[in-house]
Amino acid sequence: MRPDECCTVEKCDIFEFMTKHVGMTILHPGGFHATRRLIEKCHIDKNTYVVDIACGKGTTSIYLAENYGCKVVGIDISEELILDAKTLAKRKGVEHLVNFYVGDALDLPFSDNTFDVAISQAMLVLVNDKKKSIEESVRVVKSNGYIGWLELSWKKEPDSQFLRDISDVICAYCMTNVETFSGWEELFKDSRVKELQTEKFDMQFSAMDKMFKEEGFANTIRIMMKYLFNSDIRKRMIQLEKFFKEHQDVCGYGIFTAKKDVDGV
Numbered sequence: 001m002r003p004d005e006c007c008t009v010e011k012c013d014i015f016e017f018m019t020k021h022v023g024m025t026i027l028h029p030g031g032f033h034a035t036r037r038l039i040e041k042c043h044i045d046k047n048t049y050v051v052d053i054a055c056g057k058g059t060t061s062i063y064l065a066e067n068y069g070c071k072v073v074g075i076d077i078s079e080e081l082i083l084d085a086k087t088l089a090k091r092k093g094v095e096h097l098v099n100f101y102v103g104d105a106l107d108l109p110f111s112d113n114t115f116d117v118a119i120s121q122a123m124l125v126l127v128n129d130k131k132k133s134i135e136e137s138v139r140v141v142k143s144n145g146y147i148g149w150l151e152l153s154w155k156k157e158p159d160s161q162f163l164r165d166i167s168d169v170i171c172a173y174c175m176t177n178v179e180t181f182s183g184w185e186e187l188f189k190d191s192r193v194k195e196l197q198t199e200k201f202d203m204q205f206s207a208m209d210k211m212f213k214e215e216g217f218a219n220t221i222r223i224m225m226k227y228l229f230n231s232d233i234r235k236r237m238i239q240l241e242k243f244f245k246e247h248q249d250v251c252g253y254g255i256f257t258a259k260k261d262v263d264g265v
Protein backbone atom coordinates (compact mmCIF):
# COMPACT_ATOMS: atom_id res chain seq x y z
CA MET A 1 0.00 0.00 0.00
CA ARG A 2 1.31 3.47 -0.81
CA PRO A 3 1.77 5.76 2.24
CA ASP A 4 -0.72 8.27 0.84
CA GLU A 5 -3.34 5.49 0.64
CA CYS A 6 -3.12 4.39 4.26
CA CYS A 7 -5.52 6.98 5.67
CA THR A 8 -8.15 6.88 2.96
CA VAL A 9 -11.60 5.40 3.52
CA GLU A 10 -10.84 2.70 0.96
CA LYS A 11 -7.45 1.61 2.27
CA CYS A 12 -7.06 2.52 5.94
CA ASP A 13 -7.03 -0.27 8.51
CA ILE A 14 -10.36 -1.55 9.79
CA PHE A 15 -9.91 0.01 13.23
CA GLU A 16 -9.21 3.47 11.82
CA PHE A 17 -12.12 3.05 9.43
CA MET A 18 -14.53 2.15 12.25
CA THR A 19 -13.41 4.91 14.66
CA LYS A 20 -12.45 7.80 12.44
CA HIS A 21 -14.50 7.44 9.31
CA VAL A 22 -17.65 5.66 10.49
CA GLY A 23 -17.59 7.02 14.06
CA MET A 24 -18.32 3.74 15.83
CA THR A 25 -17.62 3.38 19.55
CA ILE A 26 -17.67 -0.41 19.89
CA LEU A 27 -14.55 -1.62 18.18
CA HIS A 28 -14.30 -5.36 18.63
CA PRO A 29 -15.79 -8.51 17.11
CA GLY A 30 -19.17 -9.52 18.48
CA GLY A 31 -20.12 -6.02 19.63
CA PHE A 32 -21.70 -5.45 23.01
CA HIS A 33 -23.32 -8.85 23.05
CA ALA A 34 -19.83 -10.35 23.31
CA THR A 35 -18.74 -7.76 25.88
CA ARG A 36 -21.61 -8.69 28.17
CA ARG A 37 -20.57 -12.34 27.95
CA LEU A 38 -16.96 -11.41 28.75
CA ILE A 39 -18.13 -9.45 31.82
CA GLU A 40 -20.23 -12.39 32.96
CA LYS A 41 -17.35 -14.84 32.49
CA CYS A 42 -15.08 -12.61 34.60
CA HIS A 43 -17.66 -12.52 37.42
CA ILE A 44 -17.66 -8.73 37.67
CA ASP A 45 -19.91 -7.14 40.29
CA LYS A 46 -20.13 -3.88 42.27
CA ASN A 47 -17.07 -4.69 44.35
CA THR A 48 -14.78 -5.67 41.48
CA TYR A 49 -11.88 -3.37 40.65
CA VAL A 50 -11.41 -3.65 36.88
CA VAL A 51 -8.76 -2.59 34.40
CA ASP A 52 -9.90 -2.27 30.78
CA ILE A 53 -6.70 -2.52 28.75
CA ALA A 54 -6.76 -0.78 25.34
CA CYS A 55 -10.13 0.70 26.27
CA GLY A 56 -10.48 2.74 23.06
CA LYS A 57 -13.23 5.33 23.50
CA GLY A 58 -13.99 3.88 26.95
CA THR A 59 -17.32 2.36 26.00
CA THR A 60 -16.91 -0.83 28.02
CA SER A 61 -15.33 0.90 31.05
CA ILE A 62 -18.22 3.36 31.20
CA TYR A 63 -20.78 0.59 30.69
CA LEU A 64 -19.28 -1.25 33.67
CA ALA A 65 -19.40 1.83 35.89
CA GLU A 66 -22.95 2.68 34.85
CA ASN A 67 -24.42 -0.79 35.08
CA TYR A 68 -22.40 -2.48 37.81
CA GLY A 69 -21.31 0.52 39.88
CA CYS A 70 -17.79 -0.88 40.07
CA LYS A 71 -14.51 1.03 39.92
CA VAL A 72 -12.75 0.87 36.57
CA VAL A 73 -9.47 2.05 35.12
CA GLY A 74 -9.31 2.35 31.34
CA ILE A 75 -5.97 2.60 29.61
CA ASP A 76 -5.14 3.13 25.95
CA ILE A 77 -2.11 4.16 23.91
CA SER A 78 -4.11 6.77 21.99
CA GLU A 79 -4.32 10.20 23.62
CA GLU A 80 -7.16 11.13 21.32
CA LEU A 81 -9.29 8.14 22.33
CA ILE A 82 -8.58 8.70 26.02
CA LEU A 83 -9.81 12.28 25.65
CA ASP A 84 -13.02 10.97 24.05
CA ALA A 85 -13.37 8.45 26.88
CA LYS A 86 -12.99 11.13 29.56
CA THR A 87 -15.56 13.34 27.85
CA LEU A 88 -18.04 10.47 27.64
CA ALA A 89 -17.51 9.52 31.30
CA LYS A 90 -18.25 13.10 32.30
CA ARG A 91 -21.35 13.22 30.13
CA LYS A 92 -22.60 9.98 31.65
CA GLY A 93 -21.83 11.18 35.20
CA VAL A 94 -19.51 8.32 36.12
CA GLU A 95 -16.16 10.16 36.51
CA HIS A 96 -16.17 9.24 40.20
CA LEU A 97 -15.98 5.56 39.23
CA VAL A 98 -13.86 5.53 36.06
CA ASN A 99 -10.35 6.84 35.50
CA PHE A 100 -8.73 6.93 32.09
CA TYR A 101 -5.01 7.04 31.37
CA VAL A 102 -2.79 7.03 28.33
CA GLY A 103 -0.46 4.03 28.60
CA ASP A 104 1.04 1.03 26.90
CA ALA A 105 -0.37 -2.49 27.27
CA LEU A 106 3.21 -3.74 27.02
CA ASP A 107 4.28 -1.81 30.08
CA LEU A 108 1.27 -1.16 32.28
CA PRO A 109 1.80 1.65 34.79
CA PHE A 110 0.36 -0.36 37.69
CA SER A 111 1.89 -2.38 40.51
CA ASP A 112 1.61 -6.16 40.59
CA ASN A 113 -1.66 -7.55 42.03
CA THR A 114 -3.62 -4.29 41.77
CA PHE A 115 -6.91 -5.32 40.14
CA ASP A 116 -9.52 -8.01 40.67
CA VAL A 117 -10.11 -8.34 36.93
CA ALA A 118 -8.31 -7.33 33.73
CA ILE A 119 -10.15 -7.33 30.42
CA SER A 120 -9.05 -6.46 26.92
CA GLN A 121 -10.95 -6.58 23.66
CA ALA A 122 -9.34 -6.58 20.20
CA MET A 123 -6.03 -5.47 21.63
CA LEU A 124 -3.62 -8.38 21.28
CA VAL A 125 -3.80 -8.29 17.49
CA LEU A 126 -2.50 -4.73 17.58
CA VAL A 127 0.56 -5.09 19.80
CA ASN A 128 3.92 -6.26 18.53
CA ASP A 129 4.57 -8.59 21.49
CA LYS A 130 1.46 -10.57 22.38
CA LYS A 131 3.20 -12.68 25.01
CA LYS A 132 4.50 -9.63 26.87
CA SER A 133 1.07 -8.01 26.77
CA ILE A 134 -0.60 -11.15 28.15
CA GLU A 135 2.00 -11.31 30.93
CA GLU A 136 1.34 -7.68 31.77
CA SER A 137 -2.42 -8.31 32.06
CA VAL A 138 -1.76 -11.23 34.38
CA ARG A 139 0.82 -9.34 36.45
CA VAL A 140 -1.53 -6.50 37.46
CA VAL A 141 -4.30 -8.87 38.60
CA LYS A 142 -4.48 -10.33 42.10
CA SER A 143 -4.02 -14.09 42.55
CA ASN A 144 -7.22 -15.90 41.62
CA GLY A 145 -8.50 -12.78 39.86
CA TYR A 146 -9.91 -13.15 36.34
CA ILE A 147 -8.30 -12.10 33.10
CA GLY A 148 -10.53 -11.96 30.02
CA TRP A 149 -9.54 -11.49 26.40
CA LEU A 150 -11.80 -11.10 23.40
CA GLU A 151 -9.96 -11.58 20.11
CA LEU A 152 -10.49 -12.26 16.46
CA SER A 153 -9.48 -15.90 15.93
CA TRP A 154 -9.02 -18.21 12.98
CA LYS A 155 -11.14 -21.37 13.02
CA LYS A 156 -8.43 -23.09 11.00
CA GLU A 157 -4.95 -22.19 9.81
CA PRO A 158 -5.52 -19.63 7.02
CA ASP A 159 -3.78 -20.14 3.67
CA SER A 160 -1.56 -17.53 2.08
CA GLN A 161 -4.20 -16.43 -0.43
CA PHE A 162 -6.63 -15.73 2.42
CA LEU A 163 -3.98 -13.71 4.26
CA ARG A 164 -3.27 -11.67 1.15
CA ASP A 165 -6.98 -11.01 0.66
CA ILE A 166 -7.63 -10.05 4.25
CA SER A 167 -4.62 -7.72 4.24
CA ASP A 168 -6.06 -5.96 1.20
CA VAL A 169 -9.57 -5.67 2.57
CA ILE A 170 -8.87 -5.04 6.23
CA CYS A 171 -5.33 -4.01 7.11
CA ALA A 172 -1.95 -5.50 6.60
CA TYR A 173 -0.33 -5.38 9.97
CA CYS A 174 -2.90 -6.51 12.51
CA MET A 175 -4.34 -9.43 10.57
CA THR A 176 -1.01 -11.24 10.50
CA ASN A 177 -1.11 -11.13 14.30
CA VAL A 178 -4.37 -13.10 14.60
CA GLU A 179 -4.02 -16.65 15.99
CA THR A 180 -6.12 -19.77 15.63
CA PHE A 181 -8.23 -20.60 18.70
CA SER A 182 -5.62 -23.10 19.81
CA GLY A 183 -2.80 -20.65 19.05
CA TRP A 184 -4.33 -18.14 21.48
CA GLU A 185 -4.85 -20.87 24.07
CA GLU A 186 -1.17 -21.83 23.90
CA LEU A 187 -0.15 -18.22 24.45
CA PHE A 188 -2.45 -17.83 27.47
CA LYS A 189 -1.32 -21.12 29.02
CA ASP A 190 2.30 -19.94 28.73
CA SER A 191 1.49 -17.09 31.11
CA ARG A 192 0.81 -19.45 33.97
CA VAL A 193 -2.90 -18.89 34.30
CA LYS A 194 -5.31 -21.59 35.40
CA GLU A 195 -8.85 -22.68 34.53
CA LEU A 196 -8.56 -21.34 30.98
CA GLN A 197 -11.92 -21.38 29.21
CA THR A 198 -12.61 -20.61 25.56
CA GLU A 199 -15.91 -19.70 23.97
CA LYS A 200 -15.88 -19.71 20.19
CA PHE A 201 -18.12 -17.59 17.95
CA ASP A 202 -18.64 -16.94 14.26
CA MET A 203 -17.37 -13.59 13.04
CA GLN A 204 -19.92 -11.28 11.47
CA PHE A 205 -19.62 -7.72 10.32
CA SER A 206 -23.34 -7.00 10.47
CA ALA A 207 -23.13 -3.48 9.17
CA MET A 208 -26.71 -2.39 9.30
CA ASP A 209 -28.45 -4.27 12.04
CA LYS A 210 -27.07 -5.55 15.35
CA MET A 211 -23.90 -3.53 15.48
CA PHE A 212 -25.64 -0.25 14.77
CA LYS A 213 -28.36 -0.80 17.35
CA GLU A 214 -25.71 -1.18 20.00
CA GLU A 215 -24.27 2.23 19.21
CA GLY A 216 -27.28 3.97 20.74
CA PHE A 217 -29.92 6.04 18.98
CA ALA A 218 -27.98 9.26 18.30
CA ASN A 219 -24.84 7.56 17.02
CA THR A 220 -26.86 5.09 14.96
CA ILE A 221 -28.49 8.02 13.17
CA ARG A 222 -25.08 9.64 12.56
CA ILE A 223 -23.69 6.38 11.17
CA MET A 224 -26.76 5.77 9.01
CA MET A 225 -26.40 9.25 7.50
CA LYS A 226 -22.78 8.51 6.61
CA TYR A 227 -23.77 5.17 5.14
CA LEU A 228 -26.47 6.76 3.02
CA PHE A 229 -24.62 9.85 1.85
CA ASN A 230 -20.96 8.79 1.69
CA SER A 231 -20.53 6.23 -1.06
CA ASP A 232 -16.90 5.42 -0.08
CA ILE A 233 -17.99 4.49 3.44
CA ARG A 234 -20.95 2.52 2.11
CA LYS A 235 -18.76 0.60 -0.36
CA ARG A 236 -16.18 -0.30 2.29
CA MET A 237 -18.83 -1.45 4.77
CA ILE A 238 -20.46 -3.64 2.16
CA GLN A 239 -17.03 -5.01 1.23
CA LEU A 240 -16.21 -5.87 4.86
CA GLU A 241 -19.55 -7.54 5.44
CA LYS A 242 -19.14 -9.56 2.24
CA PHE A 243 -15.60 -10.59 3.15
CA PHE A 244 -16.53 -11.96 6.57
CA LYS A 245 -19.61 -13.69 5.14
CA GLU A 246 -17.58 -15.38 2.42
CA HIS A 247 -14.88 -16.52 4.83
CA GLN A 248 -17.01 -17.83 7.65
CA ASP A 249 -15.07 -21.08 7.52
CA VAL A 250 -11.97 -19.21 8.77
CA CYS A 251 -13.09 -16.09 10.66
CA GLY A 252 -14.30 -16.32 14.20
CA TYR A 253 -13.68 -14.69 17.52
CA GLY A 254 -13.07 -16.06 20.95
CA ILE A 255 -13.75 -15.09 24.53
CA PHE A 256 -10.88 -16.46 26.59
CA THR A 257 -11.01 -16.28 30.36
CA ALA A 258 -8.67 -17.59 33.01
CA LYS A 259 -7.71 -17.06 36.62
CA LYS A 260 -4.33 -15.87 37.74
CA ASP A 261 -2.47 -18.75 39.24
CA VAL A 262 -1.27 -18.16 42.79
CA ASP A 263 2.24 -18.78 41.45
CA GLY A 264 1.54 -16.81 38.27
CA VAL A 265 3.76 -14.09 36.83
Ligand SMILES: C[S@@+](CC[C@H](N)C(=O)[O-])C[C@H]1O[C@@H](n2cnc3c(N)ncnc32)[C@H](O)[C@@H]1O
Pocket residue numbers: 015025026027028053054055056057059075076077078081103104105106120121122123126127
Ligand atom coordinates in the same frame (compact mmCIF):
# COMPACT_ATOMS: atom_id res chain seq x y z
C1 LIG B 1 -9.75 -2.40 18.00
S1 LIG B 1 -9.57 -1.18 19.23
C2 LIG B 1 -10.52 -1.83 20.56
C3 LIG B 1 -10.92 -0.77 21.55
C4 LIG B 1 -11.80 -1.25 22.70
N1 LIG B 1 -11.16 -2.29 23.45
C5 LIG B 1 -13.12 -1.74 22.16
O1 LIG B 1 -13.29 -2.95 22.08
O2 LIG B 1 -13.98 -0.93 21.81
C6 LIG B 1 -7.92 -1.45 19.78
C7 LIG B 1 -7.42 -0.45 20.78
O3 LIG B 1 -6.10 -0.83 21.18
C8 LIG B 1 -5.36 0.35 21.41
N2 LIG B 1 -3.94 -0.03 21.45
C9 LIG B 1 -3.17 -0.47 20.43
N3 LIG B 1 -1.94 -0.75 20.87
C10 LIG B 1 -1.93 -0.50 22.21
C11 LIG B 1 -0.94 -0.59 23.22
N4 LIG B 1 0.29 -1.02 22.96
N5 LIG B 1 -1.27 -0.24 24.48
C12 LIG B 1 -2.53 0.19 24.76
N6 LIG B 1 -3.50 0.31 23.84
C13 LIG B 1 -3.21 -0.04 22.57
C14 LIG B 1 -5.79 1.25 20.28
O4 LIG B 1 -5.49 2.59 20.51
C15 LIG B 1 -7.29 0.96 20.25
O5 LIG B 1 -8.01 1.82 21.08
